[in-house]
Amino acid sequence: MTDYKKTLNLPQTSFPMRANLSQNEPKMLAFWEKINAYNAMIAPNAGAQTYVLHDGPPYANGHIHLGTALNKVLKDIIVKSRNMQGLRAEYVPGWDCHGLPIELKVEQEFKLKQKSVSTLEIRARCREYATKYLDIQREEFKRLGVLGVWDDPYLTMKPAYEAATARELAKFMAKGAVVRNKKPVHWCCSCETALAEAEVEYGEHGSPSIYVAFPVNDPRLAEVFPGQGEAVTSIVIWTTTPWTIPDNMAVAVHPEFAYALVQVKMAEGDARFILAEELVPRLKEVFGWDEVQVLASVLGQRLEGLQAAHPFYDRPSPVVLANYVTLEAGTGCVHTAPGHGRDDYETGLRYGLETLSPLDDRGCFYPQTELVGGLNVFKANPKVIEILEQNGRLLAQEKISHSYPHCWRCRKPVIFRATMQWFISMQADDLRGKALHEIDEKVRWIPAWGRERIHNMIANRPDWCISRQRNWGVPIVALICKECGHTYTDPDWVVSVVDRFAGHERGADYWFEAVLDEVVPAGLVCPDCASTSWEKEDDILDVWFDSGTSFAAVLEQRTECTFPADLYLEGSDQHRGWFHSSLLASVGTRGVAPYKAVLTHGYVVDANGRKMSKSVGNVIAPQEIIKQYGAEILRLWVASEDYQDDVRISTETLNRLVDAYRRIRNTCRFLLGNLSDFRPAEHAVDVDRLLPLDRFALDLFTRRHAKIAEAYERYEFHKVFHTLHNMCVTDLSAFYLDIVKDRLYVSAPDGLARRSAQTVLWRTLEMLLTDMAPVLSFTAEEVYQHLPEDVRGASPSVFGLRFQDPDMSATSGAPDESMAEEARQAWETVIRARAETTKAIEPVRKSGVVGHSLDTEVTLYVHDDLLDVLRPMAPMLREVFIVSKVEVRPESEATESRTSGGDAPDLFVSEEVDGLRIAVAPAPGTKCPRCWVYSEELAADDAETGEGVCPRCREALEGW
Structure with a gap:
């Protein structure tokens, strides 16, 4: 018996199945x-x-x-x-x-x-x-x-x-956009430094919630509420930071809200309070007031200028107006401490209030601070509450949990503290307006909601606090007058100093090493006080300014980049x-x-x-x-997820990706194995000579490739993964490769049938390599290195390849136009009919009538529209359906009902393809010992002896 296995074109590759x-x-x-x-x-x-x-x-x-x-x-x-x-x-x-x-x-x-x-x-x-x-x-x-x-x-x-960063600051200085002021900023008492917005994270925090009565002993009260006498009255505030009460300088009300003068029956006698009229019903419950009478109501603007008194210090706390006051919580009357809040600070500027913040860097009150000296702010809370209770000013208290700012590094609660800091003004040179214009008109935001998010941040942000009270960073190159605090920031002088540390071995260390005389211009006199006594600024720049100026230090400086x-x-x-x-x-x-x-x-x-x-x-x-x-699996995970949302990961996810990876790898291995003797320059078949199935497959894979290229272009890498995976598993392994491996193994090595299929495999592998390489970089390179050296071309790496044109124009002789849509649709119909045929064969195989699809003959009974599509393709359907014989007949020839005991096989009625019925029967003829396809031209005795083969195999063997 002849061993026909030696005559088959079996795959040959050293590309391993297991990746390790x-x-x-x-x-x-x-x-x-x-x-x-x-x-x-x-x-x-x-x-x-x-x-x-x-x-x-x-x-x-x-x-x-x-x-x-x-x-x-x-x-x-x-x-x-x-x-x-x-x-x-x-x-x-x-x-x-x-x-x-x-x-x-x-x-x-x-x-x-x-x-x-x-x-x-x-x-x-x-x-x-x-x-x-x-x-x-x-x-x-x-x-x-x-x-x-x-x-x-x-x-x-x-x-x-470092020098580039400092020069960028000098440019802001030249525009007059850099100022040094005492302003409240986020301050971490643990890290002992100011923090930028980006360095603050919000989390739940427990705080005391207190309501405090500020007595109003102002004769003008009778003018604001005429006819109500001169009874003792208080204006009520609410706060969750009792420690800021010592620094209170005013009480803010909204000019357009209605404020009520209420009289309350209390154990010690009647008392009167001013609070937002709308909130009276709710606050009555909070304070446990039984009998409340609204005596009068006025708009907040009428209260402006009333002199309340601090609840335990001997100083006034005037009533001021502020549009940021809300009725969502509290009393509608806002405790105002300009040293501990941005809104408070702005209000203080308008009304000339003192920016009081008697705290050290650790968040402790200065020792001389009355009643709370030496206490840390958070430990001062119970002390302040105790003082208010003793003075009869505390109306209610409770503990609440709310969102509160924390330091991004130490995770501890931060405070607002007024200190001398350096700021870039958002108003100077219309920085805010120009930034918003770029956001809205010039920059593409992916996803689109990013535009609104950053727009709102820029629109509502305060001036940029750029100074930090630390050591490790780029110094703020400036001089400060010891006598009056005037700052010297001449831009030309700043650049001259920066040039020195640009060439210094340790860069900005120069500023900290240099003695004062090295950096102070000769004869420099303070323009405010005529002093000649200066000191170097110790603060460093916010690290976000560091990284934020990378465009100047990198994009504009390096030849690899552009701005x-x-x-x-x-x-x-x-x-x-x-x-x-x-x-x-x-x-x-x-x-x-x-x-x-x-x-x-x-x-x-x-x-x-x-x-x-x-x-x-x-x-x-x-x-x-x-x-x-x-x-490689981690890279595949990155590409498989829609990363624009939160990205999930688990062992189950990774295991699924391992399975997906194996399928892709095995597809590559099959392609390599069947291209071992293929040299594109010698063996590639022009597109117009490809067999019809191959022509369709190449068109299909090229369209998949174009879809992947578009997904890369749009940063939609999950679409890259899913298209690539489906192409390997469905289009290639389950469809095209499943069909053509018969032709690849059995046909004459150099015949058109095999070279046509190999041409498609080669072109597909070319596309797969570029489709895979950005994601599956290790595997794509491994596949590329397993190609014969004369096939790989000039590039030593897969990354030297370039995406092929999606119109197949890179293949010699390929037409400029893609495959006709009518032909595509015909093949799509064939694919659906193939899937239905597989379903029809399965019960016959399970019953033991046949052992393999090649053991069958299939008859398709179709309506006229399908007949027009499938009959011209009938000669190709045996190969596509992987059976031994296919006939296409009109629907009218189908057996109308199941025939008991007759020879007519049962009909499979397709639910997926209208007008398709399928009859499956054992294939006629004799099984070829070489290709296993049944042939009516092969004598049974020849097949049994192993000496006879089907006509197709005879032709293939002529060259052996």
């Missing part, structure tokens, strides 16, 4: 390093249109987490896809190296050593700490398969970067962070946004949608995923 990703990925990383895969990606695009994705710098503190991994992989997908689309898209990674988290870690080290250190010692250790972790993170990002300029990243602590960037991509929290500060810094000095588009992603959450937390125990580290599954 976690073991093999480090080898691929070493290979990329060796061949300089990043350069292989960008070199073909020299001179092409640029595309700049500007990297928002992660903080150089600790290991990366899933959120940073998500962010970096998204950026890598974009950079790789843009390069493979023919754009010059370089990637310059960066790190944010200054700031509080690093400084606090370093301070803790010194405290443990009980060592007192200088600013320069702290800065030196901070620099070492940041360097350590940026090196760690760099390796962790590279382990994810991210390509970039890793050997020359931008660092906010590099001298050139403005095409895209900024970060988490949605950066609307109030990096997107925000970058916008203000750029608009304030350039008049335009630093980005053309802003793309945001959500947070990583667990399977139940909960934020990952060590206390909850649901944290999954990227390092664990890489160790167990490989970075």
Whole structure:
């Protein structure tokens, strides 16, 4: 008996079925390093249109987490896809190296050593700490398969970067936009520094809620409420910060609200109170008042100027007007302490109130403060309540839980504290208006709701507090008169100093090292008091100003970049962070946004949608995923999710992705195995000579490829994944490859039937490589390296490939127009008929009548419309349906009813394809021992001896 297996064109490839990703990925990383895969990606695009994705710098503190991994992989997908689309898209990674988290870690080290250190010692250790972790993170990002300029990243602590940041501040100074004032700002008593909006997080906090009566002993009261006599009256306020009562300077009311003078029967006699008329019914219950009489009512504007008295200090607390007063809570009368609130501060400016805030950096009242001296503000709450009770001014108290600002670093509650700080004015040079114009008219926001979010933040934000009372950062280059506090910020002088530390080995350390005479201009006299005694400013810049000026330090300075960037991509929290500060810094000095588009992603959450937390125990580290599954699966997870919402992850999710990955990998393996003897230059078949099924398949796969390219263009990577996966599993494995493997294995090696199919496999693999590479980077490279060297072409890496044109024009002889829609629809009909045929065969196979679909003959009975479509394609249907024989007949020839005991087979009536009935019967003829297809031209005795084969196989064997 002849062994026909040796005559088959069986797949041959060394591409392994098992990926062993976690073991093999480090080898691929070493290979990329060796061949300089990043350069292989960008070199073909020299001179092409640029595309700049500007990297928002992660903080150089600790290991990366899933959120940073998500962010970096998204950026890598974009950079790789843009390069493979023919754009010059370089990637310059960066790190944010200054700031509080690093400084606090370093301070803790010194405290443990009980060592007192200088600013320069702290800065030196901070620099070492940041360097350590940026090196760690760099390796962790590279382990994810991210390509970039890793050997020359931008660092906010590099001298050139620090100088660029300081020069940007000088530009604001030149516009008169930088001011130094005593204003209330968010203050962390634990970290002992001012905080920016982006450094404040809101969380639940328990606070005392108190109602306080401020006595009104003003003769004008009789004019405001005529005919009501001169009985003792109080105006009632509500607050959740009793510790601010010592600094109260006024009581605010709304000019348009109605305020009632009420008389209340109390145990000690009648008492009168002023409060919002609308709130009287609710407050009656809060205070436990039984009998309340509204004596009179006036608009709030009538109360302006009344002199109330502080509840325990001997000073007045006048009634003032403010439009921010609401009736949502409290009494409609607002306790006003200009030193502890922004609205209060603005009101204080209008009315000339003192900005009182007698607190030190730790949040303790100065020792000389009457009644509460030395107490921390939060510990002062019960003391203030006790004093109010003793004075008979406390009407009610309770404990409430509410949303309250906390420090982003130490997680402790913060306060508003008035201190001398540096600010960039939102009004100077119309910074607010210009920024809003860029937001609304110039920048593309993805998703679109990002525009409204950042618009509202900019529209309502106060002046930008840019100073910090810390050591590790870029110094505010300024001089302060010791006698009167006047500030010297001449922009030319600032730049001259900055130029010195630009060339200094340790950059901005120069400012802290230099003696006063080095930096003070000769003969500098204070214009306010004529003093010549100056001191250097000790404050440093807000780190958000640091990272926010990266457009100046990176985009405008590096040859890989251009200004403005095409895209900024970060988490949605950066609307109030990096997107925000970058916008203000750029608009304030350039008049335009630093980005053309802003793309945001959500947070990583667990399977139940909960934020990952060590206390909850649901944290999954990227390092664990890489160790167990490989970075490729983590990359696939990033691409599989609609990242514009919060992104869920779980073991179940990862296991599903492992299965999806195996299917994609096995598809690639099949393609490689069946292309082992295919050389495109010699064997590719022109499109117009492809067999009809192959022509349809190539058209189908090209359209899928175009859909994937469009999804990359639109940053819709979940559509990339789903289209790629469905193409491999459904279009290829379950349909086309299932059909053509017979032709590939059995046909003559160099015959048209096999080369036509191989041409489609080759073109499909070309498209798959570029479709996969941005996401499945390790696997795409592995597939590419398993191609024969003469097939791979000039590029040493898969990233040197470029997306093929979706009109198939890259194939020699291909028409400019895509396949006719009528032909597409005909093949779609065939595909649906194939699926129905498979259903019809299954019960026959289960009954034991046949063992395999090739053992069957199928007759399709169809109505006239289907007959017109399927009859011309009848010669191809045997191959497509994977049966031995197919006949297409008019519906009228079908057996109308089941014939008991007859020869007519049962009819399968399709519910999916109208007018289709299918008869399945054992195939006539004899089974070919080589291809297993039944043939009526093959004698049974020849088949039994193994010496005879079907005509198709005879033809194929002629060349052996």
